[in-house]
Amino acid sequence: MEITVDQMYNIENKGHDMGFLKKFMMENAGAAAVKRLVEKLGNVDSKNILIFVGMGNNGGDGLVMARHLAGYGAKVTVMLLGNPENIKTEESNWNWSILEKMPSVKLMTGGSTDFDFKPDVIIDGILGTGISGEIREPYASAINYINKTDCYKFAVDVPSGLDPQTGETANICTKCDMTVTFHKMKQGIPKRKDLTGELFAEKIGIPPEAEEGIL
Numbered sequence: 422m423e424i425t426v427d428q429m430y431n432i433e434n435k436g437h438d439m440g441f442l443k444k445f446m447m448e449n450a451g452a453a454a455v456k457r458l459v460e461k462l463g464n465v466d467s468k469n470i471l472i473f474v475g476m477g478n479n480g481g482d483g484l485v486m487a488r489h490l491a492g493y494g495a496k497v498t499v500m501l502l503g504n505p506e507n508i509k510t511e512e513s514n515w516n517w518s519i520l521e522k523m524p525s526v527k528l529m530t531g532g533s534t535d536f537d538f539k540p541d542v543i544i545d546g547i548l549g550t551g552i553s554g555e556i557r558e559p560y561a562s563a564i565n566y567i568n569k570t571d572c573y574k575f576a577v578d579v580p581s582g583l584d585p586q587t588g589e590t591a592n593i594c595t596k597c598d599m600t601v602t603f604h605k606m607k608q609g610i611p612k613r614k615d616l617t618g619e620l621f622a623e624k625i626g627i628p629p630e631a632e633e634g635i636l
């Protein structure tokens with residue numbers, strides 16, 4: 422069953438109000454995404470994994486993935502597309518502060534795409550269901566860098582630039598090899614398998630009762 426983005430936000434908020442906090446949803450989302458990625462790649466030990474992280478909760482999922490991938494022995498670099506002080510949500514900020522205590526994960530900020538290594542994998546944690554309008558900098562440069570880099574590409578929830586409700590793309594959009602979306606498929610995502618690549622919807626522990634009155 423495919424749901425709308427509005428329904429997803431309402432379900433998330435109802436789950437949060439039941440005590441299954443967005444912080445827990447984010448943890449399960451990041452963990453499920455890493456499981457699919459590691460299953461696909463065989464192993465990620467010593468692989469250079471570059472994670473682009475937006476300032477919202479799509480970025481937050483990317484921060485959770487960074488921590489899990491470090492646990493699998495990957496060489497993880499996180500590029501936050503802004504200043505840490507401007508991270509929008511408590512749950513995303515919580516994950517950033519854990520990474521600040523982890524020398525095993527390299528943290529970069531500001532959005533430059535000038536790296537001193539070639540990534541084996543790029544994870545797009547830039548934009549998810551909160552996308553609106555033409556892609557602004559530094560998100561645009563990050564999306565263009567991802568599209569011009571030859572490596573395995575993984576989208577968190579939805580390729581950045583694809584509207585998960587309508588299936589329309591903004592002026593630019595990442596083209597990925599795999600996409601893992603969360604809880605249930607959103608109506609617009611399956612319309613663009615050319616951009617999502619292999620597509621999975623993973624449960625993240627939201628109580629089924631959180632859908633009552635919404636679905």
Ligand SMILES: NC(=O)C1=CN([C@@H]2O[C@H](COP(=O)(O)OP(=O)(O)OC[C@H]3O[C@@H](n4cnc5c(N)ncnc54)[C@H](OP(=O)(O)O)[C@@H]3O)[C@@H](O)[C@H]2O)[C@@H](O)CC1
Pocket residue numbers: 433434443446447450475476477478479480481482509547548549550551552553554555556557558560577578579603625
């Ligand atoms: N909520 C939950 O319980 C769960 C949510 N989950 C995850 O959260 C995601 C939704 O998170 P979200 O609502 O924070 O929106 P998100 O997609 O990160 O984008 C917002 C940021 O992007 C920016 N921005 C927007 N448009 C832009 C543009 N055109 N060009 C440039 N920037 C633009 C916008 O900037 P602003 O407009 O505020 O200045 C803001 O900073 C969802 O996709 C899933 O991955 C999972 O953890 C599961 C549980």
Ligand SMILES: [K+]
Pocket residue numbers: 479545546547548549576577578579580581
């Ligand atoms: K994304």
